[in-house]
Amino acid sequence: MTVDMNSVITLTTDFGLSQPFVGVMKGQILTRYPSAKIIDLTHAITPHWPVEAGFWLARSYQYFPPGSIHVAVVDPGVGTQRAMVCVLADGHVFLAPDNGLLAMVVARAAPESTEIRRIDLNLLATLNLNAPSATFHGRDIFAPLAAELAAGRVLPCDLGEAIPRLMPSSVTDPTVEAQRLVGVVITVDHFGNLISNIDATLLRCFKSPVVRIEAREGTRELSLHRTYGDGRPGEYLALINSFQVLEVACVEQSAAGGLRLGRGAPIEVVEAG
Amino acid sequence: MTVDMNSVITLTTDFGLSQPFVGVMKGQILTRYPSAKIIDLTHAITPHWPVEAGFWLARSYQYFPPGSIHVAVVDPGVGTQRAMVCVLADGHVFLAPDNGLLAMVVARAAPESTEIRRIDLNLLATLNLNAPSATFHGRDIFAPLAAELAAGRVLPCDLGEAIPRLMPSSVTDPTVEAQRLVGVVITVDHFGNLISNIDATLLRCFKSPVVRIEAREGTRELSLHRTYGDGRPGEYLALINSFQVLEVACVEQSAAGGLRLGRGAPIEVVEAG
Amino acid sequence: MTVDMNSVITLTTDFGLSQPFVGVMKGQILTRYPSAKIIDLTHAITPHWPVEAGFWLARSYQYFPPGSIHVAVVDPGVGTQRAMVCVLADGHVFLAPDNGLLAMVVARAAPESTEIRRIDLNLLATLNLNAPSATFHGRDIFAPLAAELAAGRVLPCDLGEAIPRLMPSSVTDPTVEAQRLVGVVITVDHFGNLISNIDATLLRCFKSPVVRIEAREGTRELSLHRTYGDGRPGEYLALINSFQVLEVACVEQSAAGGLRLGRGAPIEVVEAG
Numbered sequence: 003m004t005v006d007m008n009s010v011i012t013l014t015t016d017f018g019l020s021q022p023f024v025g026v027m028k029g030q031i032l033t034r035y036p037s038a039k040i041i042d043l044t045h046a047i048t049p050h051w052p053v054e055a056g057f058w059l060a061r062s063y064q065y066f067p068p069g070s071i072h073v074a075v076v077d078p079g080v081g082t083q084r085a086m087v088c089v090l091a092d093g094h095v096f097l098a099p100d101n102g103l104l105a106m107v108v109a110r111a112a113p114e115s116t117e118i119r120r121i122d123l124n125l126l127a128t129l130n131l132n133a134p135s136a137t138f139h140g141r142d143i144f145a146p147l148a149a150e151l152a153a154g155r156v157l158p159c160d161l162g163e164a165i166p167r168l169m170p171s172s173v174t175d176p177t178v179e180a181q182r183l184v185g186v187v188i189t190v191d192h193f194g195n196l197i198s199n200i201d202a203t204l205l206r207c208f209k210s211p212v213v214r215i216e217a218r219e220g221t222r223e224l225s226l227h228r229t230y231g232d233g234r235p236g237e238y239l240a241l242i243n244s245f246q247v248l249e250v251a252c253v254e255q256s257a258a259g260g261l262r263l264g265r266g267a268p269i270e271v272v273e274a275g
Numbered sequence: 276m277t278v279d280m281n282s283v284i285t286l287t288t289d290f291g292l293s294q295p296f297v298g299v300m301k302g303q304i305l306t307r308y309p310s311a312k313i314i315d316l317t318h319a320i321t322p323h324w325p326v327e328a329g330f331w332l333a334r335s336y337q338y339f340p341p342g343s344i345h346v347a348v349v350d351p352g353v354g355t356q357r358a359m360v361c362v363l364a365d366g367h368v369f370l371a372p373d374n375g376l377l378a379m380v381v382a383r384a385a386p387e388s389t390e391i392r393r394i395d396l397n398l399l400a401t402l403n404l405n406a407p408s409a410t411f412h413g414r415d416i417f418a419p420l421a422a423e424l425a426a427g428r429v430l431p432c433d434l435g436e437a438i439p440r441l442m443p444s445s446v447t448d449p450t451v452e453a454q455r456l457v458g459v460v461i462t463v464d465h466f467g468n469l470i471s472n473i474d475a476t477l478l479r480c481f482k483s484p485v486v487r488i489e490a491r492e493g494t495r496e497l498s499l500h501r502t503y504g505d506g507r508p509g510e511y512l513a514l515i516n517s518f519q520v521l522e523v524a525c526v527e528q529s530a531a532g533g534l535r536l537g538r539g540a541p542i543e544v545v546e547a548g
Numbered sequence: 549m550t551v552d553m554n555s556v557i558t559l560t561t562d563f564g565l566s567q568p569f570v571g572v573m574k575g576q577i578l579t580r581y582p583s584a585k586i587i588d589l590t591h592a593i594t595p596h597w598p599v600e601a602g603f604w605l606a607r608s609y610q611y612f613p614p615g616s617i618h619v620a621v622v623d624p625g626v627g628t629q630r631a632m633v634c635v636l637a638d639g640h641v642f643l644a645p646d647n648g649l650l651a652m653v654v655a656r657a658a659p660e661s662t663e664i665r666r667i668d669l670n671l672l673a674t675l676n677l678n679a680p681s682a683t684f685h686g687r688d689i690f691a692p693l694a695a696e697l698a699a700g701r702v703l704p705c706d707l708g709e710a711i712p713r714l715m716p717s718s719v720t721d722p723t724v725e726a727q728r729l730v731g732v733v734i735t736v737d738h739f740g741n742l743i744s745n746i747d748a749t750l751l752r753c754f755k756s757p758v759v760r761i762e763a764r765e766g767t768r769e770l771s772l773h774r775t776y777g778d779g780r781p782g783e784y785l786a787l788i789n790s791f792q793v794l795e796v797a798c799v800e801q802s803a804a805g806g807l808r809l810g811r812g813a814p815i816e817v818v819e820a821g
Contacts, residue, residue: 010305012298018738019292019565020592022608025558028587029612032556036585036613039309041301046293049739050800062295065414066302067309078800081775136775138790141611192291193322229354229409244411254323254351283578285571292565312582314574319566335568338687339575340582465564466595502627502682517684527596527624 003090003117005158008069010039011148014055015140016047016076023138027073027145034149043072048189048265050078052103053173057188057199059096060106061245068093071148073140074103081136086121086143087168088161095151095158097121097144105171121147122162129156176200178207183271185248190264194256198269200248210274213240215250217261224250225274276363276390278431281342283312284421285335287328288413289320289349296411300346300418307422316345321462321538323351325376326446330461330472332369333379334518341366344421346413347376354409359394359416360441361434368424368431370394370417378444394420395435402429449473451480456544458521463537467529471542473521483547486513488523490534497523498547549636549663551704554615556585557694558608560601561686562593562622569684573619573691580695589618594735594811596624598649599719603734603745605642606652607791614639617694619686620649627682632667632689633714634707641697641704643667643690651717667693668708675702722746724753729817731794736810740802744815746794756820759786761796763807770796771820 011031017023024045031038043062047055055076063072077084077099085100091111098104100120108116126132126143129150134142150156176185176199185200196215205211205226213224224240233239233253238260243249248269250257258264284304290296297318304311316335320328328349336345350357350372358373364384371377373393381389399405399416402423407415423429449458449472458473469488478484478499486497497513506512506526511533516522521542523530531537557577563569570591577584589608593601601622609618623630623645631646637657644650646666654662672678672689675696680688696702722731722745731746742761751757751772759770770786779785779799784806789795794815796803804810 008309010302010309012302014295016738019588020590021735021737022560022589022604023738025587025589026608026611029556029558029608029616032585032587033611033613036554036556039305041298041305042292043295043298044293058295062299062302065299065306067306070302079777082777084777135790137787141790189294191294192289192296231352231355241410244408244414281582283575283582285575287568312578314571314578315565316568316571317566331568335572335575338572338579340579343575462567464567465562465569504625504628514683517681517687 005090005093005095006069007071007152007154008067009037009152010041010066010070011152012041012043012066012070012072013045014043014047014059014072014074015045016049016051016055017045017140019045023140027141030141030145031149034146035153038149038152041066047076050076052076052101053171054189056103056106056171059104060110061247063092063094063107066094071095071097071152073144073148074098075140075144076103077101077139080139086139088119088121088158089168090117090158091115097148099139100169102169102171105168108168109175117158118165118168119158120162120165125161173199176204178204181273185269187263187265187267187269190258194252194258195243196250196257196261196263196267196269197243198248200269200271202242202246202248205242205248205271208271208273211271212274213248213250214270214272215261215263215267217263222261278363278366278368279342280344280425280427281340282310282425283314283339283343284425285314285316285339285343285345286318287316287320287332287345287347288318289322289324289328290318290413292318296413300414303414303418304422307419308426311422311425314339320349323349325349325372325374326444327462329376329379329444332377333383334520336365336367336380339367344368344370344425346417346421347371348413348417349376350374350412353412359412361392361394361431362441363390363431364388370421372412373442375442375444378441381441382448390431391438391441392431393435393438398434446472449477451477454546458542460536460538460540460542463531467525467531468516469523469530469534469536469540469542470516471521473542473544475515475519475521478515478521478544481544481546484544485547486521486523487543487545488534488536488540490536495534503527551636551639551641552615553617553698553700554613555583555698556587556612556616557698558587558589558612558616558618559591560589560593560605560618560620561591562595562597562601563591563686565591569686573687576687576691577695580692581699584695584698587612593622596622598622598645598647599717600735602649602652602717605650606656607793609638609640609653612640617641617643617698619690619694620644621686621690622649623647623685626685632685634665634667634704635714636663636704637661643694645685646715648715648717651714654714655721663704664711664714665704666708666711671707719745722750724750727819731815733809733811733813733815736804740798740804741789742796742803742807742809742813742815743789744794746815746817748788748792748794751788751794751817754817754819757817758820759794759796760816760818761807761809761813763809768807
């Protein structure tokens, strides 16, 4: 399987922007590949929670040109024996620790377009990467590797042997029963919207879906709307957002703040009674 | 009216950087125009408040080369019938929802250098933009449109018919009377400075201007200084800042925190008594 | 002394990203030098504290290609008589106010690779920089100057006369005695790790170093580990981080939050008793 690289490299981490962690990753990329076009996906992933990184990456890579390289580093096991992987999926390349981060990417990609390789640490010496720090593989391994791949000096198939599967995600897919679907809030966005792992396609089994969420003051039942502007300010509503997942919003306000809910809260969909 | 594009595209939104909203806009721009030079103006506009985006844009575009494209998306009405506009002003191109956001830009530009066009939604199909989401026009319409404009594949005059005026801003311009000028705090900056909508030129009518602001503990009267270093740490002062508007600052501290004032607080200028 | 520029310009400020301060600096760079590759090191330096900017810069520039230009603006004295300097060190170029910010950079570079020049304000007129604002030299002087240097239209040696030394930093280097080393927390990172100014090399004098830190509940004694994964979640440990300084961490939690310590807290290293 081959991919033509296009010099776009995206970065997704839990490093924040308050220290130069991300900056020095970019410095290492430009040192090896001055033509790189580096785009930040986000650096505000909940620290040490690979699930959120994988969720956003699985929902975002499609908006980049094929042949982009996506580096994702949420890596509580850095410096331990955890593996690092290179995944080809859908014409894109992904580099990440093998800690469940890329599970959602692979789950959504066509299997015949997917290839998983475990990065061979012996290879790193041949790329002059022979003394990485024990705590910052983003800068010392992933960034240089992305640059080498983007420059075409190394190919994904050179990185190590193909393996059949990744480590699983720590969050399971939504459970689907006859009249009932249960998912979970993966993240709260900047507007306070509660974003779930329930894909739009799962709602097709419902004639008239009702979304239930447990708030402190009792269960809220919400109907599905098309857009935020369909409600009055302060009104709660459910909608399929622009990343094709179910979210709970409060018009021009924060649903997370109003309902005091966040990451991990269950969201249920049932047939209107 | 024509503009020579220069491949610079700036982005101003209320999306924050904690999710990949801005990242996927950039992905869409690079997909259509790989040579784009994308610059973030800010993504921390107060959510759903187009006034602040327009204020900063009107005060910032001059620092970019002529022929830059400025995309601003603060869009509580996304997915409803609100229009989208393309404004040419002063040799720059602006794309935004028609919700008052661009009013300050147009107000400050020379009328003969200004052209307003309402974006024709039928045009979008010809650009392969025929199924935008209902909630994320930044990614699905504005970003691709900016890329097409920067690439020169579509011209501003192709985007729709010229209209005489924009929707007005929800904040009115400062009122000017004989001996008295009243404006409002538009935003609080990172240092806690209170930034008003009072332009430097308005102060020229005063021989010896005194700035009045209502704090919880009573009215503060402040004289105008040239720079922060003119005061002692902790001292309040007023100055014309580098964006040529009046601001209230507290040397090496936060004026907003100290006075417990913020967005919307009135600021008055009177002649020294 | 000469340096071949490579079109990379890094930016380090205390401006935050919530207003367009950084954006307009980039606009000014691109206006003068469209080929610039601009990288944010960080814009979240503690406001008005040049020490932290210098610390990160001294620990980060090595990850960028030689010939990069590093602009650092933490500048409480902007608009006063404080000087501005251009430093060549180790094949890199640094521009900053002369307020101690660059002291750590110069302290760590080989003296024979180092040259300090005081920027001659008369020069600015020849670069069309004749009316800078009194409050925003980042946009009005440093950014254009970096662009002119990167473009090769002006050389570091043109910027002003060489001076023997910089203003000193307000934080002194760690004190080293026979069996005892005392440093200080310079910054708390995104994960809550307490990052000190104690360089890894200083620990070589200890056979079995123990790190002591004064928390509210008493003195903590910590042994040195190799990486975060060496401890259990919630365990405190000390380690030499990837920037080669001593830090105190709490596995998968915030050491700063748990110990209620931050910038300025002393950190001591002693021989195990």
